[in-house]
Amino acid sequence: xxxxxxxxxxxxxxxxGAVLKGSPNKKLKIKGLESLKSAKMQSLRTGRIExxxxxxxxxxxxxxxEVIVMPRVxxxxxxxxxxxxxxxxxxxxxxxxxxxxxxxxxxxELDGFDNIDDRRPSIGKH
Amino acid sequence: MKKLKxxxxxxxxxxxxxxxxxxxxxxxxDIKAIDITEEEAANIIAEYLDSPVAINIxxxxxxxxxxxxxxxxxxxxxxxxxxxxxxxxxxxxxxMEAMEVTEDLxxxxxxLKQIEAYNFEDNILFRGPNPAKKLIPVHNVVxxxxxxxxxxxxxxxxxxxxxxxxxxxxxxKQIMEDGDILLGVTGQEIxxxxxxxxxxxxxxxxxxxxxxAGETAHGSGDYAKTLKENIPIIVAPKxxxxxxxxxxxxxxxxxxxxxxxxxxxxxxxxxLGTKIDLDNINDSAWEELNSIGIxxxxxxxxxxxxxxxxxxxxxxxxxxGVSKPKRVDSKDVVKKISININ
Numbered sequence: 174x175x176x177x178x179x180x181x182x183x184x185x186x187x188x189x190g191a192v193l194k195g196s197p198n199k200k201l202k203i204k205g206l207e208s209l210k211s212a213k214m215q216s217l218r219t220g221r222i223e224x225x226x227x228x229x230x231x232x233x234x235x236x237x238x239e240v241i242v243m244p245r246v247x248x249x250x251x252x253x254x255x256x257x258x259x260x261x262x263x264x265x266x267x268x269x270x271x272x273x274x275x276x277x278x279x280x281x282e283l284d285g286f287d288n289i290d291d292r293r294p295s296i297g298k299h
Numbered sequence: 300m301k302k303l304k305x306x307x308x309x310x311x312x313x314x315x316x317x318x319x320x321x322x323x324x325x326x327x328x329d330i331k332a333i334d335i336t337e338e339e340a341a342n343i344i345a346e347y348l349d350s351p352v353a354i355n356i357x358x359x360x361x362x363x364x365x366x367x368x369x370x371x372x373x374x375x376x377x378x379x380x381x382x383x384x385x386x387x388x389x390x391x392x393x394x395m396e397a398m399e400v401t402e403d404l405x406x407x408x409x410x411l412k413q414i415e416a417y418n419f420e421d422n423i424l425f426r427g428p429n430p431a432k433k434l435i436p437v438h439n440v441v442x443x444x445x446x447x448x449x450x451x452x453x454x455x456x457x458x459x460x461x462x463x464x465x466x467x468x469x470x471x472k473q474i475m476e477d478g479d480i481l482l483g484v485t486g487q488e489i490x491x492x493x494x495x496x497x498x499x500x501x502x503x504x505x506x507x508x509x510x511x512a513g514e515t516a517h518g519s520g521d522y523a524k525t526l527k528e529n530i531p532i533i534v535a536p537k538x539x540x541x542x543x544x545x546x547x548x549x550x551x552x553x554x555x556x557x558x559x560x561x562x563x564x565x566x567x568x569x570x571l572g573t574k575i576d577l578d579n580i581n582d583s584a585w586e587e588l589n590s591i592g593i594x595x596x597x598x599x600x601x602x603x604x605x606x607x608x609x610x611x612x613x614x615x616x617x618x619x620g621v622s623k624p625k626r627v628d629s630k631d632v633v634k635k636i637s638i639n640i641n
Contacts, residue, residue, distance in 0.1 A: 247390055247442050247458075248435045273437045277458035278390060280383045280444030296389055296434060
């Protein structure tokens with residue numbers, strides 16, 4: 174189980190299902206996965222996140238659950254692919270470049286929260 | 300009760316939107332005086348300000364280099380970024396590496412000959428961090444929340460508003476010494492000049508000796524002058540910069556060979572009449588220099604052989620760069636405060 178991965182659509186369904194365990198009326202917003210069209214999500218953590226979503230959703234005071242996915246390491250390196258096509262949509266030329274992106278850390282998402290349970294392992298552990 | 304002394308430059312100080320987060324400048328002596336660690340000091344400052352802040356800790360008895368390879372007194376030994384009252388435990392603080400200055404190092408980095416020339420052999424050299432000791436894979440950067448302190452504490456950003464300010468080392472040195480500083484906007488000459496680096500192991504921006512004197516780190520031709528053209532900046536006044544450049548030139552440093560070929564260095568060297576290695580400056584660097592009006596043929600003309608005093612008197616005409624400049628006493632824009640420690 175530890176080595177398995179969950180598909181992106183299944184991940185989203187699992188999160189939705191976990192919210193509904195709290196109540197069918199509770200709302201869910203997932204942010205940070207918008208640009209991903211396909212991905213395999215770590216199964217062990219998918220399960221733990223399901224549990225966390227369920228726990229927050231079961232809280233009577235929570236009427237909405239937000240799940241935010243952001244880079245753990247706040248500077249990420251990306252490949253940039255610049256592609257050209259002709260009028261018939263045939264490939265003409267492609268250039269590969271790289272760009273490093275600096276992101277805010279999690280503190281910007283935690284304004285106003287006093288009850289924070291940090292369950293992340295240290296960097297390098299799963 | 301213990302008190303931690305800091306110099307605080309509040310968010311908004313400077314030209315345009317100014318510094319995008321608070322800046323805390325701290326003397327290592329003031330940390331040691333109350334027997335706490337640098338990390339404890341950074342956390343105390345973050346908790347006290349409870350808002351985005353960059354924290355730079357200085358050893359005023361150490362030495363460092365500017366991006367173009369001028370050796371100067373004092374150095375930043377630790378940089379941190381704080382927000383929401385905390386320093387991020389993994390990414391919020393980083394130490395610079397103390398460098399052992401050996402003959403081999405000087406052979407690889409000839410600008411370090413200045414150390415012997417200035418009798419700085421007993422002063423510890425710091426530039427950037429050791430890449431093996433940091434978690435962020437690319438830049439020499441620390442961050443917590445919205446606060447970003449980058450390029451070994453010479454560039455600060457707010458990751459949410461996306462505003463940025465450049466703080467080259469000499470301007471920060473002026474602040475630590477209660478001197479005058481120049482507030483302004485970078486302009487095209489600084490945009491080009493900051494790319495004219497020297498090769499350094501554990502450098503402020505690059506961890507390896509990626510770009511040598513005479514080369515450009517930008518390598519982007521005509522575009523280099525616009526890369527960092529419209530960013531608020533705090534620098535040392537040009538007469539102060541000129542004094543450090545002249546000292547390096549008088550120590551035998553050759554622009555384009557030993558030290559970088561930034562517009563400021565080239566123009567001061569030509570005015571003084573010291574040697575410039577024009578042929579060692581590569582085509583990419585010339586392309587960028589040409590784009591801001593610095594031409595090889597002009598530098599090949601006979602030097603006006605100005606004296607140091609004449610250069611300082613006319614420095615505004617000699618060193619280009621910084622638009623909307625405003626010279627101020629740093630004590631008027633940087634508050635000295637003491638934080639009570641429980």
